[in-house]
Amino acid sequence: MTTDFRSNTSSSANPPSTAYDRVVFDNLLRRELKVADPSNPQEVADALLRKYQSDPRALALTQEALGLPFQQAPTSRPVVQTTPTATDNEWQQAVGDVERDLRELTTSALLKDLTAELTGWSDAIRSAMREGDHAARFGLDPHQRDRAFSIRRQLGDYARVARLAGTLNPPARNYFRQLACSLDEASSVILVQLGEALGNAGYAGGKFLLQSPYSELQTRRDAAVYALRNLIGATQEAYGPNDWPRGLDAYRQLYTALEDQGQGDLRSLLVESELARIMDELIQRAAHGQPDGLRAVGATAQVDLARFRRLVMVANRLVRPESPPLTAFLQSLALFADAFTSAGGYRLLRIARPPILLYGLYGAQGLTHADRRLLELVSSRSELAELVDCVTDCECQSVMMRIQAILDSTLYYLDRAIDLYALGDADFGAPEMRASAFAYYILAVLTALQKSPSDPPGSRLQKSLGDLPGEVSKWSDLTVLDQLEEIVPLLAAFSVDAPGARPPHWETSLASFTTDNALARRRQELTMQWRLEQQRFGSIASFTTSCIDVSAIEATLKGVAIDAMRLNELKATAVAAPSVPAAVDDSIEADLDRADTIDIPPHMETSFDGLVHDVLRDGTGRGEDDEH
DSSP: OOOOGGGGSOTTTSOOOOHHHHHHHHHHHHHHHOOSOTTOHHHHHHHHHHHTTTSHHHHHHHHHHTTSOOOOOOOOOOOOOOOOOHHHHHHHHHHHHHHHHHHHHHHOGGGGGGHHHHHHHHHHHHHHHHHHHHHHTTTTSHHHHHHHHHHHHHHHHHHHHHHHHHHHOGGGHHHHHHHHHHHHHHHHHHHHHHHHHHHHTTOOSOOOOOSSOHHHHHHHHHHHHHHHHHHHTOSTTSSOTTSOOHHHHHHHHHHHHHHHTTOGGGGGGGSHHHHHHHHHHHHHHTGGGOHHHHHHHHHHHHHHTHHHHHHHHHHTTOSSSOOHHHHHHHHHHHHHHHTTSOOSOTTHHHHHSOHHHHHHHTBTTOOOHHHHHHHHHHHHHHHHHHHHTTTTSSOOOHHHHHHHHHHHHHHHHHHHHHHHHHHOOSSSSHHHHHHHHHHHHHHHHHHHHTOOTTSOOOSHHHHHHSSHHHHHTTTGGGOHHHHHHHHHHHHSSSOSSOTTSOOSSOOSOHHHHTSHHHHHHHHHHHHHHHHHHHHHHHHOGGGSOTTOOHHHHHHHHHHHHHHHHHHHHHTOOSSOOOOOOHHHHHHHHHHHHOOOOOOOOOOHHHHHHHHHHTOOTTOTTTTHHHHO
């Protein structure tokens, strides 16, 4: 006969617990300790010893039970020396390069009036690099992987601003451009570190990465359980005395409807213990996000979660009237299932590991077309960076400075395309669609830079550059244009020299490439990038000399963005001056100039106010009755 060990506590010291608290505590013991009877103290004690068997206190209790000495001095373990990898050395070199460049900037006599601004740069860059290095080393965790990509983008933004500042400040051009090159080194090493984090952890052939951090799985599990309790009225205060029992009504209807539709097996998910068991098993199988656990979950999660998805699909809009508690329960089930949908990021291994190792060690499936495009983008990016940094080595002419700004922006956008491809998992999914927007940006640049001097200007960019054709010959021998033409078919499903033919490393056809969905995503990406670019010009004025017209360079970059959006609307596949209807042109201008606003959705008060007083959503009509 066993006694309930929970009854030994003093009632005077602690207030009496409710039956609901005891049920919650029992479920906690069953879930964490795997005990059948939480009221059995022997089972609980044995489970605690199993769970904490490596703890010194648990070892001492075992020794004491055997009648042996239990106060033993802890044994010292040898410290394992971590061997630095090639990436560690590269990171230290990148950090050293950035530090030297920042020191040159902050101590240069040419920039003595910008000491405060450059000191702010130094602090922000150093902080970002520390955070990026730490996050990249734990790239298997989705949260840390997202942080690493955000830091990489932040460093890329500073590199972009540094190149722009160098273009607008010719005496200190080399200082700024050297800093930009060093920041490119650091952001590239972060990308490689992310791939090494996957490779070093033993993540080889699989393509399953958790969509959400492991620490969030328990939170989503609890949300589903609480939503179920609210649906069936098991919470302490499910409904007030005057509340309509919409949850109970929906539960009743759902229970009967599932049986009528031959989906009676789904009713087991309406039992808290069964629902919690399935979710707890999946969470434990993930093994704290370790590689072996991820592989095990990747092979079983979709089968185990099939009931969840079936219930969401069958029960959605099955009950009349609609029930908020039922909707909340279905949303919580979908949220938990979404955590086990594979996230992008496995392509990082392609960047971090040499191609000769990819077969066998890192998956026997070989490289996909998108993988090959990513590898060629990385290689082309390095070649383009070397060419771009030499365009205006000793030039101060206005046109050449605008050319430099255009090519710098192209290099920056190529980095963003690499990031999108690294996070994608399809031949032409949403990330790849967004990356293809920069193909039209490059196409707009080629359209203007390859314009013959005898031809009239046809694009916004050509009108902005004016005497550009006479200046192109000064740097065309650096093959910048040829390099840009080679990059276009890596981002788009067409070639500049052969628009009708499908380029290599593509499975997507040109018809699928130019769907309305793809056009809309490219339009959004180009609009977003221009608005961010516009914000950078607001903070770059202090770095320019008085002889530089910043507004002219800003207008030039806006011309590229407009031309790129025009080419996207035309579904252009070749270098040509864009010619679009005036209505489309006005729409493009409006998209670029529109301010970012967040609309507050209507609620009960505003809806009634609008109906009764005929008030429009922008507030028109409010207060007019009072005036009369």
